[in-house]
Each structure stands twice: as C-alpha cells, then as structure tokens.
Amino acid sequence: MTKSCLTGEVPFKVGGIVEPPYFVGRxxxxxxxxxxxxxxxxxxxxxxxxxxxxxxxxxxxxxxxxxxxxxxxxxxxxxxxxxxxxxxxxxxxxxxxxxxxxxxxxxxxxxxxxxxxxxxxxxxxxxxxxxxxxxxxxxxxxxxxxxxxxxxxxxxxxxxxxxxxxxxxxxxxxxxxxxxxxxxxxxxxxxxxxxxxxxxxxxxxxxxxxxxxxxxxxxxxxxxxxxxxxxxxxxMGPLREDVVATFVQERLARANLKIKPTAARRIHDQTGGIPFYVQKLGAILVQRSLLDGTSEISVAHVERASRAMNDELDSEFEVRWLHRFSPLQRRIVHGLASLGQARVTELAAHIEAKPTDISSSLSRLREMMVIAQEEDGSYVLVDIVFARWLREA
Ligand SMILES: Nc1ncnc2c1ncn2[C@@H]1O[C@H](COP(=O)(O)OP(=O)(O)OP(=O)(O)O)[C@@H](O)[C@H]1O
Ligand SMILES: [Mg+2]
The missing domain is CATH 3.40.50.300 (P-loop containing nucleotide triphosphate hydrolases)
Incomplete structure (x- = not known):
C-alpha cells in the first residue's frame, strides 16, 4: 500500500474492517x-x-x-x-x-x-x-x-x-x-x-x-x-455522492494530492458509492499519481484508474461469473449489464426469452442481491463495477 509522504498514514484502506477516518457516512x-x-x-x-x-x-x-x-x-x-x-x-x-x-x-x-x-x-x-x-x-x-x-x-x-x-x-x-x-x-x-x-x-x-x-x-x-x-x-445502501467526494478529497490531501470536484464526483459514479470500490479506486489513484508525478487529479485520471481497477478485479469477476450463476441467470445478468436498466419485457426481448421464463430467475437474482428493482419497476445490476467489466469483457 502506498504511504503518504507527509503523515506516514495510508491514504486508503482496501479490505477488512475500517474505523474513522477510513470509515465515513453511515x-x-x-x-x-x-x-x-x-x-x-x-x-x-x-x-x-x-x-x-x-x-x-x-x-x-x-x-x-x-x-x-x-x-x-x-x-x-x-x-x-x-x-x-x-x-x-x-x-x-x-x-x-x-x-x-x-x-x-x-x-x-x-x-x-x-x-x-x-x-x-x-x-x-x-x-x-x-x-x-x-x-x-x-x-x-x-x-x-x-x-x-x-x-x-x-x-x-x-x-x-x-x-x-x-x-x-x-x-x-x-x-x-x-x-x-x-x-x-x-x-x-x-x-x-x-x-x-x-x-x-x-x-x-x-x-x-x-x-x-x-x-x-x-x-x-x-x-x-x-x-x-x-x-x-x-x-444498507451505497455511500452518498457528497460523502464519497468529501472522503476522497480529504484522503487524497493526505497524500499531497488535489482533486477537481468533477473528478471527485466521477469517483462516485464509477464505483456506484460501493465503499470497497471507492477505497480501491482511491488507492490506485494515489499509486498512479506518484508514478506519473501528477498533483491534481482530473476526470481523465479517474477514468484511467477505473480501467486499471477492472483489470485488477478481472480474475475475481471471472470466478464470480463462472461459478455463481446458472446459464439463464448469466444471460439475464449480461443483458442487464448492456441495457443498464430495463423492465422485464424489455430485458426478455433483449435476451430473446419470454418474460414468464425469466421471472423466477429475476426474483432469485434479487434475493442474491445481484440485481435490484427501481421504483418504476425496472431492474439494475447492484455492482456497477462488475457490470462495466461484463460490458467490456
Ligand atoms: N463506511 C465506510 N467508509 C469507507 N469505506 C468503507 C466503509 N465501509 C466499508 N468500507 C470499505 O469497504 C471494505 C469492505 O468493508 P466490510 O468488510 O465492512 O464490508 P462487508 O459488507 O462486511 O463485506 P463482505 O460482504 O465481504 O463481508 C473496507 O475494507 C473498506 O475499504
Ligand atoms: Mg463482512
């Protein structure tokens, strides 16, 4: 893990139980x-x-x-x-x-x-x-x-x-x-x-x-x-955008790094506010900035770091993809990853199935907390980093 030059304190903690200042929101x-x-x-x-x-x-x-x-x-x-x-x-x-x-x-x-x-x-x-x-x-x-x-x-x-x-x-x-x-x-x-x-x-x-x-x-x-x-x-939901933005800004400052407000918000978009990914993306940004000599992080830096995060998670996602889902569930998950958000009929049409054939798999995936239902009844994938990986794989 990268140590900050100023305080000797690690800017982000990825994995395991965290306490303040690494534990925010909630x-x-x-x-x-x-x-x-x-x-x-x-x-x-x-x-x-x-x-x-x-x-x-x-x-x-x-x-x-x-x-x-x-x-x-x-x-x-x-x-x-x-x-x-x-x-x-x-x-x-x-x-x-x-x-x-x-x-x-x-x-x-x-x-x-x-x-x-x-x-x-x-x-x-x-x-x-x-x-x-x-x-x-x-x-x-x-x-x-x-x-x-x-x-x-x-x-x-x-x-x-x-x-x-x-x-x-x-x-x-x-x-x-x-x-x-x-x-x-x-x-x-x-x-x-x-x-x-x-x-x-x-x-x-x-x-x-x-x-x-x-x-x-x-x-x-x-x-x-x-x-x-x-x-x-x-x-428990994901972390809110303002919580994520303030957190990354403060932690990056520990490593002598500035971040543009738009870039801080982009970190929230790229991680869906899922705490583990927020910390992981933060850690990658610090590492890369030290290597490149960057002092202010932009949206482009965040996007590059997100791609690097996807690469790092590649084998884990692959295992998840191969072992966690049935063949029909895989089609549904993949379909949702490319559509982003979809109602049953739209999703069924996209994967060339009948709505009645996928409804029990959908509720199964919901119970597994892999997908969630929005207020308007449409479905989304909960893990948006995994969804991005699926789209790009
Ligand atoms: N409130 C928080 N603020 C910032 N980061 C957090 C917060 N909660 C968790 N994290 C980040 O997410 C990681 C995982 O947290 P934790 O182990 O508590 O999650 P979990 O839901 O118990 O995970 P699992 O389902 O694997 O048991 C932590 O190591 C930390 O990087
Ligand atoms: Mg746990």
Missing amino acids: AEDLAELSRDLRGLAQNRLILAPRRFGKSSLLHNLRLSVQTERDLLVPYVNCRDVASYADFHRATVSALLAEIERTRPVSGLVKRYAEVFKGRLTRALERLEEIGGAIGETGRVYLKFRDRTLDERELVRDTFRFFRALAEEKRVKIVFMLDEFQEVTAFDVYMFNLLKKELDLPSQVRYFFSGSSMRLIGRIFLHEEAPLYLMVSRHF
Whole structure:
C-alpha cells in the first residue's frame, strides 16, 4: 500500500474492517441501530450486498457504545461456525471478551480457555475460581467434552447461560452475528431454539447481518421461514455522492494530492458509492499519481484508474461469473449489464426469452442481491463495477 509522504498514514484502506477516518457516512445507520442497541428495542437483521461495509458498520456500532459498561456487544463471525459446539465456543468466548473489556477482571478469556482445550483437572480448578454462571456453563461444556451430554443439550444451555449471565452481572447483551448466511450448522432444531430465545422477554438481543437475501430469506423472510417476523430489517445502501467526494478529497490531501470536484464526483459514479470500490479506486489513484508525478487529479485520471481497477478485479469477476450463476441467470445478468436498466419485457426481448421464463430467475437474482428493482419497476445490476467489466469483457 502506498504511504503518504507527509503523515506516514495510508491514504486508503482496501479490505477488512475500517474505523474513522477510513470509515465515513453511515451516520443515520449508526444512529438508528445504536438507539436499538442501547434500548434493547428489537432484534435486527442488517442486510446489504457484499462489500457494502456491513462488518465495518457492526464494528463502529460497537465502538459507539463502548463506554457503556452495562452493555455487552459480543461479535461473532458465523463463517467460523460449523457446528453447535462451534456456536457455543464462539459466542461464549466473545461474551467473555466483552466482560473482560468492561470489568476489572484480567485474564478471564485465557483462564477459561482451559475449559475448551486444557486438562480436565486444571479446567475444573479454573471454573471453581471463576464461579457463578460462567463456572456453571463451563462445567456443562466439560460434560459435552466428556460425551456425557450431547450437542443439543449444550446449545440449549448456551442460551440459558446468556440469560443467566445478563441477570447475574446486571448487563444487557446484544450479540452481533455477522455473515449469518454462513451458518450451515443451523437446522430446524437450532432455529426453533433461537425463535424461543427471540420471543423471551430478556436482557439479551441479537443483531444478525448478511449479504445473501436468498439464504437469509430462508431463515427470516419467507412466510414459512423459521424466524419469520422475528427481526426488524435494516437495509444498507451505497455511500452518498457528497460523502464519497468529501472522503476522497480529504484522503487524497493526505497524500499531497488535489482533486477537481468533477473528478471527485466521477469517483462516485464509477464505483456506484460501493465503499470497497471507492477505497480501491482511491488507492490506485494515489499509486498512479506518484508514478506519473501528477498533483491534481482530473476526470481523465479517474477514468484511467477505473480501467486499471477492472483489470485488477478481472480474475475475481471471472470466478464470480463462472461459478455463481446458472446459464439463464448469466444471460439475464449480461443483458442487464448492456441495457443498464430495463423492465422485464424489455430485458426478455433483449435476451430473446419470454418474460414468464425469466421471472423466477429475476426474483432469485434479487434475493442474491445481484440485481435490484427501481421504483418504476425496472431492474439494475447492484455492482456497477462488475457490470462495466461484463460490458467490456
Ligand atoms: N463506511 C465506510 N467508509 C469507507 N469505506 C468503507 C466503509 N465501509 C466499508 N468500507 C470499505 O469497504 C471494505 C469492505 O468493508 P466490510 O468488510 O465492512 O464490508 P462487508 O459488507 O462486511 O463485506 P463482505 O460482504 O465481504 O463481508 C473496507 O475494507 C473498506 O475499504
Ligand atoms: Mg463482512
């Protein structure tokens, strides 16, 4: 990554969770969600396509309530959860880390680690020292390790533990379950348990986040889904044009670069305001300007950098193109890329299909958050960088 000459600070950060000054906009999302967090108002489902900044939003949401000692916000990435036991270990560890962060207990997570993988006698000693609800759940886990208790009993106890701990420590707990579409380990039994938990009046709440409406839909949104109507949805859009323009201007200034207002706005157009692309395009612009000795970035520079970005993303887009879509979905996506925006009839005519033949694929693609429907009913591709790549490929 290119370092700025003045401050030694990297001008843009591409990939991974970001904090200010790399995290911008999202003021309304943060205000609304942190109100719900503090008030334990409701369970939430945060939805956005890939790379819109969900994980970063969750992270900054946690930062925004960091000073509240009585609010624990454990974060779990569900990508790492492949079994009920994983769920137990991941949630309990995250919760203990939160206790350690907010209370004067040191080494809790480390001491507790004995329960997961240490010798039994040592583990029991540690649990004796720790005591309370944590000691109790640790002993339950040891029974599971011992195979005198099955996974279902373990996971039932896990939920009981959350409630017991909230009561014992007089705290509110809001779990952030990121990438929830990845919870392959969950089945009807688990969803029923979760449903019961969401229904219970308690000091424990859940914020789910995900990027595939199709998978998430099966869990939350269809009428027959196990958690139907149990959560309130929150959609994240792209970053606004003014937010993007101010951001790139400020970050480029860190690298001693100026940008024309029209060029700053062009960055928004070229990226659709999708945060990941904004940062990537910014990083490319800095690199190229240093190489060329440019000091003020123009629209032409932005356009050249966009082409370079497309080239860099080429293999990733190719994999997406080949593996993510069915043949009919590919025709639809390609058709939409060349039309830009189209109603069903227009799109069907363009790809030489009947509207009725493509309607279920269209709703599938919508659930995958690959396409979106505009107010007038027409369809567009969400990822406009990918769309440009398709047009040019
Ligand atoms: N609010 C923001 N302001 C500026 N850049 C951002 C913001 N949010 C995210 N980004 C940029 O987008 C990248 C991806 O962000 P993040 O990992 O939070 O997205 P995500 O939606 O969780 O992605 P994925 O779907 O891959 O899990 C970050 O590394 C950063 O470059
Ligand atoms: Mg993420």
